[in-house]
Amino acid sequence: MTSSGRTKFNVLFSVIVLGLLGSFIIFFRFNSIPKTLTFDEIEFAKLALSLDKGGYVPYSPLATGHATLYFYVLLFSMKMFGISSFALRLPSAVFGVLSILIFYFVLLKSVGKMVWWLPFVGTFLFATTRWYFNFARFGFEGTFVLLLELISLLFFLHYLDHREKKWLIPSGLFAGLAYNSYQPGRLFFVLILITLFLFILERSKNRLDFSFFTKQSAQTFLVFLIPFIVIITPLSVYLSQHRDVRIYQQLYPVNNEMSVGEKFQFFSRNVISTTLMFSVRGDVNGRHNYPNKAALNPLISALFIMGILLSLYNLKNRMNQLYILYFSIAVFPTLFTYPWENPNMLRTFTCLPAIMYFSVYAIGWTYHLLETKYHFRYRTLIVGIFLIVCISAMYDVRTYFVFQADVFREAFEAKMPLIYYIEH
Numbered sequence: 001m002t003s004s005g006r007t008k009f010n011v012l013f014s015v016i017v018l019g020l021l022g023s024f025i026i027f028f029r030f031n032s033i034p035k036t037l038t039f040d041e042i043e044f045a046k047l048a049l050s051l052d053k054g055g056y057v058p059y060s061p062l063a064t065g066h067a068t069l070y071f072y073v074l075l076f077s078m079k080m081f082g083i084s085s086f087a088l089r090l091p092s093a094v095f096g097v098l099s100i101l102i103f104y105f106v107l108l109k110s111v112g113k114m115v116w117w118l119p120f121v122g123t124f125l126f127a128t129t130r131w132y133f134n135f136a137r138f139g140f141e142g143t144f145v146l147l148l149e150l151i152s153l154l155f156f157l158h159y160l161d162h163r164e165k166k167w168l169i170p171s172g173l174f175a176g177l178a179y180n181s182y183q184p185g186r187l188f189f190v191l192i193l194i195t196l197f198l199f200i201l202e203r204s205k206n207r208l209d210f211s212f213f214t215k216q217s218a219q220t221f222l223v224f225l226i227p228f229i230v231i232i233t234p235l236s237v238y239l240s241q242h243r244d245v246r247i248y249q250q251l252y253p254v255n256n257e258m259s260v261g262e263k264f265q266f267f268s269r270n271v272i273s274t275t276l277m278f279s280v281r282g283d284v285n286g287r288h289n290y291p292n293k294a295a296l297n298p299l300i301s302a303l304f305i306m307g308i309l310l311s312l313y314n315l316k317n318r319m320n321q322l323y324i325l326y327f328s329i330a331v332f333p334t335l336f337t338y339p340w341e342n343p344n345m346l347r348t349f350t351c352l353p354a355i356m357y358f359s360v361y362a363i364g365w366t367y368h369l370l371e372t373k374y375h376f377r378y379r380t381l382i383v384g385i386f387l388i389v390c391i392s393a394m395y396d397v398r399t400y401f402v403f404q405a406d407v408f409r410e411a412f413e414a415k416m417p418l419i420y421y422i423e424h
Helices: 003-027 039-053 069-081 085-111 118-127 130-135 142-162 165-179 183-203 215-241 245-250 260-279 298-313 318-336 349-372 378-411 418-423
Strands: none
Touching (some): 003 118, 003 130, 039 069, 069 085, 069 142, 085 130, 085 142, 085 318, 118 130, 118 378, 130 378, 142 349, 165 183, 165 215, 183 215, 183 349, 260 318, 298 349, 298 378, 318 349
């Protein structure tokens, strides 16, 4: 088999295995864990059904206010499968499986040149992380916005590899769709713009002034921005004329009755609680987490910390810059919500791709160190890494299906079928 044929086989094998793995974890006992609904899901269903009464609207004040893109998907699902918890939760699960597959290709572009099997390992960790598959199993829009971001990022990485501007068109389109989804997605386009700026700057011979910003550079930005702006215009026009209810309810910087000192105190508390969330004390919400348990298991937590330190040390690496920025943008919004709502694993859900990148970056660095400096055998290292990812998967799967499943009995408080709440 030629090198090209072997590469295609590896990719195909990885996609099949990861797709089956993700589907099994997300759909295993899908109708029984969690068995009942949360009132948030019921409000989401009512919002989606309300969209069937007229033409397209970009935003609805129902359910404390949401952009409607995801809810049109829910409406379609309920029209296809009936008004049920299965129909309400199916889109999130499907997007969860698709996100796993897209993330594999994102990692293939990001770390595939380090070691060929790293993208598989990183995606395996991603798919089996409780933080991830938990939100794919009920009707919230976390996996939807993440899928849109990952598709946009994949097209952008393709542009960075081939320097063909046409790939920025779908990247801008999907970044615009992410803007029309869950609130954290509204900042994702900043990642593309800053990384694009740094990429153009890196290619410039003169970095001491802005002479690098030529007509061609401006056209590159416009290729991304034009489809992005077209997609976000309806929602942006609406929000320019009406308040975003959730923004004013949740963000303390817009509270004019608070002093600057109080706001700074809130920010400091959020930084501490969010930092501790990853490895020490997690979300207390039983729908998001096994209350107070760290968001990451000990193995991934150690790899994440090691990886982000290595990335900061090697900050000249373009991918390290991109994922540090991605992580920062994903965490940024929750730092400005009221501290009693933090730590919050839903609002920081989109930092998972960066966490997995840092984790596999640490694995790749360790692998090269042990192989080149200490001359560990290839097979020994592969077996060790295989054991690490399997232990990580078993830890999170056991935590979810054995312990967190018990918490769901109280956290998902609506005990009647969905149709009952719709009709009453």
